[in-house]
Amino acid sequence: MSVSNPTLITFVIYIAAMVLIGLMAYRSTNNLSDYILGGRSLGSVVTALSAGASDMSGWLLMGLPGAIYMSGLSESWIAIGLVIGAYLNWLFVAGRLRVQTEHNGDALTLPDYFSSRFEDKSGLLRIISAVVILVFFTIYCASGIVAGARLFESTFGMSYETALWAGAAATIAYTFVGGFLAVSWTDTVQATLMIFALILTPIIVLLATGGVDTTFLAIEAKDPSSFDMLKNTTFIGIISLMGWGLGYFGQPHILARFMAADSVKSIAKARRISMTWMILCLGGTVAVGFFGIAYFSAHPEVAGPVTENPERVFIELAKLLFNPWVAGVLLSAILAAVMSTLSCQLLVCSSALTEDFYKTFLRKSASQLELVWVGRAMVLLVALVAIALAANPENRVLGLVSYAWAGFGAAFGPVVLISVIWKGMTRNGALAGILVGAITVIVWKHFELLGLYEIIPGFIFASLAIFFVSKMGSPTAGMVQRFEAAEKDFRLNQ
Template identity: 45%
Template sequence: MDYLWTFIAFGVYLLVMLLIGFLSMKRTKSSEDYFLGGRSLNGWVAALSAQASDMSGWLLMGLPGAIYALGTGQIWIAVGLCIGTILNWALISSRLRRYTIRAGNSLTLPAFFENRFHDKSKLLRVASSLFIMVFFLVYTASAFSAGAKLFSSVFGLDYIWALAIGAAVILIYTFFGGFLAVCWTDFIQGFMMLIALMVVPFFAVSVMGGFGETKAVLDSLGTNFLNPFYDNGNPMSAVSIISQLAWGLGYFGMPHILVRFMAIKNENEVRKSRKVAITWVVISLSAACFLGIIGRSYFQDSLLANGQQENVFINMIQDIFNNHIHIPFIGGLLLCAILAAIMSTADSQLLVTASSISEDVYKGVINKKASDKSMLLISRITVLVVSAVAFMIALDPNSSVMGLVSNAWAGFGATFGPVVLMSLFWKRSNVTGAAFGMIAGGLTVILWDYIPLFGGATLAVQTGLYSLVPGFAINLVLMIIVSLLTKAPSREMLDEFDDVVRSKGMEISPKN
């Protein structure tokens, strides 16, 4: 009977998401509608959509699981992400929106790079599109894997069947509805994630008998679990803390987050979005860390024996609402928050990849006169192909959500972060510097994380340093040096830059 109520809760949730997809399809009539929703997002939708698509299943599975297994030394990732979110909304959101309009009304990040730097060679557009495709394949695979673990744990399904169901639902409403479907579903999912994170830990504490009993169990672990300067019972190194804080650098290069800035309808809504988004991320990250701590007290070491630490939130909800409170339908709705976190990121990743291939490669390079109808068709075909490849990557049931997200996050941050910052704030930057920096940053992450150079070990394993740190640094340094050593930007580029700076707080018109 418990499974039946949980199944009903999931069914209601999924039907609502699919309904939004089909309704949004009626409003999706052009490529600008499909990719940016006609630049019509209001402040609340933009804020919650950006943050929900940002956090993914990592927020409700990866981060609590890491803290449950290793201790509060893992909170430095959350601290870095909080700082990164604040800086991203404060520095990037408004200026990027204005600049993408001014620079040829750019619909995608690769198109913005090309228009911003007047790149006639198409190198920036093609290179950035390829990096988006590579790293989003890994990122989307992490979402599919998280969804499969959720369905497998809740309904006892075989991992492959669970993976197929989760991928199919995400695929359907992204395929039909495009950007508006993604943003409105993310808006609902953002609220669901926040409510679940705030409610479930307090129910768990109540079941355990209160905060005193919960703290007593944690103290009995004897591994400095509550000491943020210890990781898995061992003192943390400076490299480890720096690596975790460096996650915040990734925000400057996340296409699926930056595209929300581009889609906000006016400057007033940007300011509203900024406040809502920062409030949401501070509360949700704090609650996720608290959840991991409470989970260790609730289950102690029982989830570690079979490698189920990333299921701590799932198991906690099932035990509380099926065995203690006996309201399985509410438990099912709270489990839907995990699915919401997964779907809110995967749909955004699919859409950004589709826009990059269709807008930047197909129309930008192959067929410059492509019609809106053909663009929509190519976009939807791309969604299908990327989903299929990500599905193949996620077939391994032992894949770590945390590990997959970490690799993709580093890839985007190192490839695009410095280029976005310099393009918006340094008028002397040029196309050659951007190309050298971007390619070097992306290749550094691939080399650091995937190529075994020392006795079968990668640089990530040898040094313990998160690949985002060297990748971001190399990109930034190369972009500055190469820009200074090569031809200065044209007068037209400098005038465009000055227009964007002068128009702070005001609307700006596109210039083709």
């Protein structure tokens, strides 16, 4: 497609606004805590929307609508699993993790929290968990850069190489300058843009296809099985799709939002806002793909791009049904979804390198200003590695997203969840949980056992390892004392 002026202008205005927010956040960033966790100052609305936006990457507006368009409602099980998993994460982990990190050395990162919570003097927990974060998130970042490049490539007719840098540059800019506050504030804007796009688009598609009854009749005429939630599914297939929800307990970029909340009192309100946003967004996503079946069966002459690549269904509907200026805003929502996740992942990698390697092992006496600038340098370093991984458009990086989600979910999920609800957990139990979870995911994925998504056995085996290994020893008096103080704090303030 040749450059469309309204769409291009809309993209430029949107990107400029994100960078401006980064510059505003720069003025509020005085130390490493500000850069990594925003000085634990996020209110409930920003906590809620940034947690949601950081989770929902380009698959929300490209991958899932494409799957629904191709296969019908049977692909929506993943959305159901994600809603359940996110709700349980908010309910059991969010508030408790906020107080536990504060009571355990005011931890700024997950490796920092594990190290303090379990009094790990050897540094082994910190090193292993930081390495897990760096490996999986660098791959994750690369997948986000590929998705952004695909959007610029298809919207503006750029070469893949140019689109790669164009898509990554804006995200790197505001993350580099403003750190966590910039990422969280821009996430809030991006979450608003995403929900606007996902509520408006299916309504306009419905009107264009003649209303609810006509649309449903058209879908039924095309393929009656599109309505069947169990079409081409098995019990293991449904469990695997819903198993995605388990991943929430171990995603460092989402857990960082809980740690950064201004208080436990903000969490309950944030949970209600975030879950409402998430349900509306996922509902809109399913509706876009589903109603798209009716629209393109009624207009086969414009269905070529979607037939070639179903993941373009949202892009094509936006371009066909809306004024170019409005289409530009809607297509910016895809960029928002990509940028919001990518920026969080860059920052988590930067914080792991700065807090868990540089400060801990290289420069214990480093000043706050030095640490902030090291954090910024690490954002650039991780971004450049991710761009190098994404440089080949034929690579399989995007396919590794589910692998990375499973890796985090199994390696960190049980450790985080059990550490905030059971005072009997020990350092060796945590170490066993991380190792068993990660190894199970790698082995299960390699052998593709039972056709079951690797996060499920990984999560179960890691949880069992934590319990049995912890039972072989006992936590120190200090660990129990801090746990009980944090739990008391949580119950008093929730």
